[in-house]
Amino acid sequence: MARKKSQDGFPTAAPFLPERLTLPSLQRAAAGCRGCDLWKNATQTVFGEGPSKALVMFVGEQPGDYEDRQGHPFVGPAGQLLDEVLVEVGIDRSEVYVTNVVKHFKWEAAQRGKRRIHKKPRHSEIEACRPWLDAELTVVQPQVLVCLGASAAQGLLGKDFRVTRDRGKLIPSDLAPQVMATAHPSSILRAPDAQQREQQRAEFVRDLKKVADLLSKKNVSRAA
Numbered sequence: 001m002a003r004k005k006s007q008d009g010f011p012t013a014a015p016f017l018p019e020r021l022t023l024p025s026l027q028r029a030a031a032g033c034r035g036c037d038l039w040k041n042a043t044q045t046v047f048g049e050g051p052s053k054a055l056v057m058f059v060g061e062q063p064g065d066y067e068d069r070q071g072h073p074f075v076g077p078a079g080q081l082l083d084e085v086l087v088e089v090g091i092d093r094s095e096v097y098v099t100n101v102v103k104h105f106k107w108e109a110a111q112r113g114k115r116r117i118h119k120k121p122r123h124s125e126i127e128a129c130r131p132w133l134d135a136e137l138t139v140v141q142p143q144v145l146v147c148l149g150a151s152a153a154q155g156l157l158g159k160d161f162r163v164t165r166d167r168g169k170l171i172p173s174d175l176a177p178q179v180m181a182t183a184h185p186s187s188i189l190r191a192p193d194a195q196q197r198e199q200q201r202a203e204f205v206r207d208l209k210k211v212a213d214l215l216s217k218k219n220v221s222r223a224a
């Protein structure tokens, strides 16, 4: 299917959205998305996963090499670190929905070998993919939205957002009742040495503890 563009000529996933928004219908429709060019070099669409009424939604940048091959979000080393820290801070994985601002893996070939190297998505690609995330937010209606890393944070909270400056703070936003940003777990794994990795992991734990505290408050639990 040829790529469709919005009326103003920019690439967008909008024409591929189903009429009825449910997680299964979105997942099926997203599998055939050609809203921008990123599908061409990826194995498959990697849509968000989790309960349809999850209390918290984590949004990363894009699927990585593992996720692209397996078709599920946050199943590689970064996902394992996220899972580990969720357990550590006491967030129940069954209350968590995980997704990305971009649903296809963007990569370039390593100069030597066959490795596929992650390539940061362009702002236009994040914007093109945004209808999927908006639909996920509409269906799931999380009480807490957590942006993981700069691409997600700047894509959702504005280009001027700085994770280094504003991580762990509650950000006023109409995307969810409580919105926060923190580092992406893959950046912790890329830390240059063990000491910095430990420090960054501790900061990540500190931020996710705040999310756990928010979830434990009555005002973010689902009405019975």
Ligand code: SF4
Binding pocket: 012, 013, 030, 033, 034, 035, 036, 037, 038, 039, 045, 102, 103, 104, 128, 129, 130, 132
């Ligand atoms: S990255 Fe998003 S908009 Fe682009 S083709 Fe994939 S699902 Fe569609």
